[in-house]
Amino acid sequence: MTAIAPSPLASTDLPDAPAVVGTGLRVPLVTGGSAEYANLDHAASAPCLEAVREAVEQALPRYASVHRGAGLHSQISTDAYERARASVARFVGAGEEDTVVFVRGTTDALNLLARCLPRGTTVVLFAGEHHASLLPWEHEGSRAGEVVRLPLPGGPEEAVEAARAALRAARPGPRLLCVTAASNVTGEVWPIEELALVAREEGARVVVDAAQLVPHRPFDLAACGADYVAFSGHKLYAPFGCGVLAGRADWLRAADPYLAGGGATANVTDAGVVWSDLPDRHEAGSPNVIGAVALAAACEALTEAGWEHLRLREELLLGRLRDGLAGISAVTELALWGTGWPRVAITSFVVEGVAGDLLAAALSAEYGIGVRDGLFCAHPLTRALLPEGHGRAVRASIGLGTTPEHVDRLVHAVAELVAEGPRWTYAREEGRIVPVPDLRLHG
Numbered sequence: 001m002t003a004i005a006p007s008p009l010a011s012t013d014l015p016d017a018p019a020v021v022g023t024g025l026r027v028p029l030v031t032g033g034s035a036e037y038a039n040l041d042h043a044a045s046a047p048c049l050e051a052v053r054e055a056v057e058q059a060l061p062r063y064a065s066v067h068r069g070a071g072l073h074s075q076i077s078t079d080a081y082e083r084a085r086a087s088v089a090r091f092v093g094a095g096e097e098d099t100v101v102f103v104r105g106t107t108d109a110l111n112l113l114a115r116c117l118p119r120g121t122t123v124v125l126f127a128g129e130h131h132a133s134l135l136p137w138e139h140e141g142s143r144a145g146e147v148v149r150l151p152l153p154g155g156p157e158e159a160v161e162a163a164r165a166a167l168r169a170a171r172p173g174p175r176l177l178c179v180t181a182a183s184n185v186t187g188e189v190w191p192i193e194e195l196a197l198v199a200r201e202e203g204a205r206v207v208v209d210a211a212q213l214v215p216h217r218p219f220d221l222a223a224c225g226a227d228y229v230a231f232s233g234h235k236l237y238a239p240f241g242c243g244v245l246a247g248r249a250d251w252l253r254a255a256d257p258y259l260a261g262g263g264a265t266a267n268v269t270d271a272g273v274v275w276s277d278l279p280d281r282h283e284a285g286s287p288n289v290i291g292a293v294a295l296a297a298a299c300e301a302l303t304e305a306g307w308e309h310l311r312l313r314e315e316l317l318l319g320r321l322r323d324g325l326a327g328i329s330a331v332t333e334l335a336l337w338g339t340g341w342p343r344v345a346i347t348s349f350v351v352e353g354v355a356g357d358l359l360a361a362a363l364s365a366e367y368g369i370g371v372r373d374g375l376f377c378a379h380p381l382t383r384a385l386l387p388e389g390h391g392r393a394v395r396a397s398i399g400l401g402t403t404p405e406h407v408d409r410l411v412h413a414v415a416e417l418v419a420e421g422p423r424w425t426y427a428r429e430e431g432r433i434v435p436v437p438d439l440r441l442h443g
Helices: 050-062 072-091 106-114 156-169 192-201 250-254 289-305 307-326 356-367 379-385 404-420
Strands: 026-028 034-036 098-103 121-126 144-150 175-180 205-209 228-232 243-248 265-269 272-275 331-333 346-351 372-374 393-397 426-429 432-435
Touching (some): 072 243, 098 289, 106 250, 243 250, 289 307, 307 346, 356 426
Antiparallel strands (some): 265 272, 331 346
């Protein structure tokens, strides 16, 4: 069984996109020969943009610790670090009264916010959140009081009304609504503006986990009405260990530092410590200067490329992928609100008769395709969407380096594996399905 592409589509038919490092690299196949690597795992970590690599290479020769050095390189690095902060602020539409704190990633950002809440804050969220936004509020160190997990909504309107009811029913005091902008499992885009409006009407604040949205769509704090946004550089084509928490300053300024140490201190004596103001207050230690420079370069490159062009390119590729998979009767796509709801370039699916981990292993070993399999750090959501008899799904996610050939190869490979099964032998080793022998590594 071979899936037939619905219509010809060449890379030249797509709008231009910023170049990524590693384009065109070939990988060996266990069956012999090689193939251009088809990276369809951007939702986990995106490759580095060429513009990001250039920015890092330019910064490295004059790299030094920032803020406290008299040397020229320290001053140059400090300037680069703070210019990066300003670039990121523009990228997310942060206002003059907002703050931008550099962190390690989305998980780090939301754990930081959990420790800066006014004590006893009620946090409302949906059960479909990624673990990064699901778990910090109940973890040791969080200042949240009650955490209200709402069931998966049947649609966007139901989500808005459920949030309204939960915020209205919450006990008196500060309240925070936490919502994912785009699902890392289905790619479906949540109604952020409507949820933010409800929160404002009920006197609550909103934090948006935008890790999966900002690589695909513009985001503006002021325009959507959110109070905070968190995202990661490694999903934004800047894999150098930097992320962001941006938004209102008051809760962050009133809290003790996330980490205690150098840089977070204005004065230390035998009698005690005076903590620095924002953003230094929550950036203890030697900041990740190179990571910040890389993240800012990615923000600037995507903005300069033009979101309308990037979105059109993505929609052409995603539509081709979903149409191709829909033509394979054994494939079931996962969706919370139906296949017609807007989404970013992510689709997760199961294949009848082929386990997800075996499918992913065979796609890699025999076809040179990288996908993700499992529950995607969103266990409650993925398990709720899986058809009976399936314990894990396969996720394909498109990015700037994706070509029509990558998409077509995935569709063809899934159809072939459904019809004929894997051509190689596979075994479970240390919890993973691997080809045996793996001639790519030992041949």
